[in-house]
Amino acid sequence: MSLTAALDSARASLMASGIQSSTISRNIAGASTAGYSRKIAVLDNLPGAGVYVAAIQRAASSGLYNNVLTATSSSAKQSAIYDGLQKIATATVDDPELDQSPTAQLNALKQALQQYANAPDNTTLAQAAVTSAKDMATSLNEATKTVQSVREGADADMATSVANINQLLTQFDKVNNAIVRGTISGDDVTDYLDQRDSIVSKLSEEVGVSMSIRANGDAALYTDSGVVLFDKTARTVSFTATNIYTPGTTGNAVYIDGVPVTGANSVMPLKSGKLAGLAQLRDQDTVTYQSQLDEIARGLINTFKESDQTAAALPDVPGLFTYPGAPAMPASATVSVGLAGLISVAASVDPAQGGNPNLLRDGAISGNAAYNYNTAGNGGYSARLQQLIGGMDAAQPFDATTQGKPSGSLIDFASSSTSWIENQRKTADSNVTYQKTLLDRSTAALSNVSGVNMDDEMSLMLQVERTYSASSKIISTVDEMLQSLLAAVGN
Secondary structure (H helix, E strand, C coil): CCHHHHHHHHHHHHHHHHHHHHHHHHHHHHCCCCCCCCEEEEEEEECCCEEEEEEEEECCCHHHHHHHHHHHHHHHHHHHHHHHHHHHHHHHCCCCCCCCCHHHHHHHHHHHHHHHHHCCCCHHHHHHHHHHHHHHHHHHHHHHHHHHHHHHHHHHHHHHHHHHHHHHHHHHHHHHHHHHHHHHHCCCCHHHHHHHHHHHHHHHHHCCEEEEECHHHCEEEEECCCCEEEECEECCEECCCCCCCCCCCCCCCCEECCEECCCCCCCCCCCCCHHHHHHHHHHHHHHHHHHHHHHHHHHHHHHCCECCCCCCCCCCECCCEECCCCCCCCCCCCCCCCHHHHCEECHHHCHHHCCCCCHHHHECCCCCHHHECCCCCCCCCCHHHHHHHHHHHCCEECCHHHCCCCEECHHHHHHHHHHHHHHHHHHHHHHHHHHHHHHHHHHHHHHHHHCCCHHHHHHHHHHHHHHHHHHHHHHHHHHHHHHHHHHHHHC
């Protein structure tokens, strides 16, 4: 090898070592930065020209990265569902001290009726039974408010999620364009690639997403149901929030580029992500539980209804429990939407409203004498009270679409409703735990591949320093040889 070739080779080695050293320093500085991937200076060799840095690449694994995206979306969905169900369960069934659950209130009402039936001439016990009935109605009213509040919260969170998605897509557009331009011009775009991956990771929390890489580093984004989120340009994600929810309110759908991705009319519904979880909570789980509450309310009105005691064959009418649709009875075994929020105790039997609690014993709560059971006005009359107690244990049909017990006593149906919401919450909790564990393991696996190991970086830095020292020594030696040669020629 000539001295000139040796000098060129050493100089190239110095330049390569400098870039390597800079890359290692970059890795060390970015080690604690979320989303940073290890950068690698790829070396190549040209005959006669020595070693050079052909490219700066980053350590990455598309398979592991996709696993992290999937786990993030699934975890976010289950967390959204669990958080909502937890609020409902805490307010309606997780109250052993307050006993505000429908089942507990029904049992308390039954006990109060039994005590009253044992002493039907005791006005204090009559008032206690009416108070227990009012507590029963109030628990259903409050449960309805809780359910609709959770729906309102889910709807508001959906609006926030949509705003986040649009913001992230805007950021993705800018970074993706920078990657394409940099790739075409041959620039180092690894930091931009990290930024893009970080954006997509955040996006996966809101919606299930997959990324497809194309020529020049260009990327396209799709939801887990196949709807395009980004292809050359960001697609518009739109949603109109509903500020106030009642049991009959149907929330608006989320649209991506005009395609509905949530709601009953969606042909490509989202499968994962916070947005999918909120939509399921708002449109399915809470609606089902509200239907169960409405059926409990309907069952109460049916159980405590009054029947004509004359030969006139008048229709049954609401008795102790009533609602705005009285004197008509709600349809049998059919959900009357929002009934749990409207049920109340008849004013005529409520002492707080000037009513007579003994009408619970005698009948004619509706004000029509044809429904009077205690025609003799006997203070010791208990047959009607015993009939009401038996009615709470009697089987009756319930709407099968509520996922509660389709046939059984009112208390049985209320118990099945409690079991349903508890099972839904338990399932969501288990899913959250599983998905978070899966996410942690997927993240750890990706970090092992793309993360920065300080020990490895320091070891590599020592190797680069030795290479740099050796190259410097070669240059110094060649310089001395050239100076000696020139001196010899000059002499």
